[in-house]
Amino acid sequence: MRAAAALLAGLLLFGSFPPRPLWFLAPLGIALLTLVLVRARTARGAAGYGLLAGFGFFLPLLPWTGIYVGPVPWLALSTACAAFLALFGALTYWTAPLPVRPLWIALAWTACEWARSSFPFGGFPWGRLAFGQADGWYLPLAAIGGAPLIGFAVALTGTCLAYLTTALARRPRAAAGRPALVAAAAAVILLPLAGLALRATLPAPEAGDRTITVAAVQGSVPRLGLDFNSQRRAVLDNHVRRTEQLAADIAAGRAPKPDVVIWPENASDIDPLRNPDAAAAITAAARAVGAPILVGAVLINADRKTTTNSVIVWDPATGPAERHDKKIIQPFGEYLPLRGFFRLFSDYADRAGYFVPGDGTGTVHAAGIPIGVATCYEVAFDRAFRDSIAAGAQLLTVPTNNATFGDSEMTYQQLAMSRVRAVEHGRALVVAATSGVSAIVAADGAVTEQSELFVPAALTARLPLRTDRTLATRLGPAPEYLAVALCGLGLAAAAVLRRRGSAVSKPV
Numbered sequence: 001m002r003a004a005a006a007l008l009a010g011l012l013l014f015g016s017f018p019p020r021p022l023w024f025l026a027p028l029g030i031a032l033l034t035l036v037l038v039r040a041r042t043a044r045g046a047a048g049y050g051l052l053a054g055f056g057f058f059l060p061l062l063p064w065t066g067i068y069v070g071p072v073p074w075l076a077l078s079t080a081c082a083a084f085l086a087l088f089g090a091l092t093y094w095t096a097p098l099p100v101r102p103l104w105i106a107l108a109w110t111a112c113e114w115a116r117s118s119f120p121f122g123g124f125p126w127g128r129l130a131f132g133q134a135d136g137w138y139l140p141l142a143a144i145g146g147a148p149l150i151g152f153a154v155a156l157t158g159t160c161l162a163y164l165t166t167a168l169a170r171r172p173r174a175a176a177g178r179p180a181l182v183a184a185a186a187a188v189i190l191l192p193l194a195g196l197a198l199r200a201t202l203p204a205p206e207a208g209d210r211t212i213t214v215a216a217v218q219g220s221v222p223r224l225g226l227d228f229n230s231q232r233r234a235v236l237d238n239h240v241r242r243t244e245q246l247a248a249d250i251a252a253g254r255a256p257k258p259d260v261v262i263w264p265e266n267a268s269d270i271d272p273l274r275n276p277d278a279a280a281a282i283t284a285a286a287r288a289v290g291a292p293i294l295v296g297a298v299l300i301n302a303d304r305k306t307t308t309n310s311v312i313v314w315d316p317a318t319g320p321a322e323r324h325d326k327k328i329i330q331p332f333g334e335y336l337p338l339r340g341f342f343r344l345f346s347d348y349a350d351r352a353g354y355f356v357p358g359d360g361t362g363t364v365h366a367a368g369i370p371i372g373v374a375t376c377y378e379v380a381f382d383r384a385f386r387d388s389i390a391a392g393a394q395l396l397t398v399p400t401n402n403a404t405f406g407d408s409e410m411t412y413q414q415l416a417m418s419r420v421r422a423v424e425h426g427r428a429l430v431v432a433a434t435s436g437v438s439a440i441v442a443a444d445g446a447v448t449e450q451s452e453l454f455v456p457a458a459l460t461a462r463l464p465l466r467t468d469r470t471l472a473t474r475l476g477p478a479p480e481y482l483a484v485a486l487c488g489l490g491l492a493a494a495a496v497l498r499r500r501g502s503a504v505s506k507p508v
């Protein structure tokens with residue numbers, strides 16, 4: 001029964017993620033998992049239940065990672081992520097001697113999400129609780145403490161709900177009026193309501209220092225899959241053609257003239273700095289639309305062996321200017337750590353790229369506007385846009401290529417991350433995707449425009465530029481580091497209490 005309940009808890013967590021708007025399943029999943037873990041008799045047993053919950057969560061969340069490469073990478077990644085829920089289970093057991101146990105369990109969850117987002121190979125933040133809350137009441141908390149605060153609030157709601165369930169089930173009369181019970185009930189009610197109340201404090205979609213017109217071009221691709229870019233010229237031509245169509249719409253009065261045009265990641269996998277034909281096509285598109293284009297391109301480095309995943313500002317008059325080289329590159333996709341070792345397990349090892357990370361501020365200037373760029377995978381990491389805002393970014397963009405993951409939930413999961421980032425930093429955000437979904441996201445996280453999958457499209461919107469900073473931006477990683485430090489102190493205190501003979505197993 002406990003094993004089945006742990007699996008169900010993981011499935012509830014999965015059910016809270018896009019494209020389903022069932023955000024409220026997340027605290028229920030945490031509550032159910034907590035009820036299972038606090039009844040474990042050993043740390044090993046608690047870790048086992050956590051692992052089962054991890055399988056229930058990550059296996060259905062991440063199948064897109066194996067669409068074109070077989071099940072081995074999907075199963076391996078899901079198992080690695082589930083291992084962090086096993087760690088959470090063990091931490092839940094080890095915090096048993098501490099008072100106010102729901103708080104320590106929620107801190108343990110936050111610490112485990114931090115660990116999974118950091119280790120190994122730079123971490124894998126996909127599946128953080130915050131990224132399932134883009135449609136929920138907790139979303140405005142991102143402006144206060146970013147994604148870590150949302151995750152902690154969801155986890156604390158769930159652990160307090162588990163405490164209420166346990167207390168009322170065992171001694172309903174004796175429990176009534178207990179301060180701890182009242183505090184837990186208040187947390188369950190007030191945490192989501194606090195987020196809902198904070199919605200009124202978020203910037204209005206049109207509020208800002210001034211506004212500009214931005215266009216996001218989705219050219220689409222000849223076919224999906226890992227080999228979509230074998231027709232690299234077709235992908236580039238698609239984006240040039242759709243931009244020229246936008247220019248025709250502008251001339252006919254059907255669309256406003258943009259100040260900046262944003263193309264997606266991999267819009268030109270032909271290096272336009274080395275290929276005159278590609279450069280000429282991009283220049284022609286920029287001149288037709290009369291605005292600089294942020295071009296997602298793969299650039300060949302001087303060693304002729306490695307590449308960078310870059311976004312280049314392409315001016316209609318002067319050509320290439322500033323660029324953002326993707327700083328957080330995807331292990332096992334854009335590059336392969338320990339390539340010789342992993343080649344033993346999959347023939348697809350040699351299909352991983354030879355990309356190298358860039359450096360810089362994550363900000364480019366187009367038409368005199370500082371624009372923060374987080375290319376695809378980067379948007380999952382808290383530090384990406386923090387660097388951009390620190391460099392003065394007034395608008396955010398996420399150029400992405402989802403064609404390599406087919407018709408999967410990955411696209412909607414990534415859009416939800418972008419919505420969290422928009423609220424976290426109080427900036428309008430533009431998602432430009434090769435095959436969809438492209439979107440315009442307001443500073444309050446609302447999607448004001450959205451394209452369909454697998455069709456060429458151009459989204460245009462009047463967007464505000466903002467220079468003020470949210471509390472989350474100013475605090476940076478401090479709230480998450482504080483939670484991790486508190487979790488560590490709690491574990492140390494629990495170890496001391498165990499040595500003194502305190503109870504090692506108590507209800508939540």
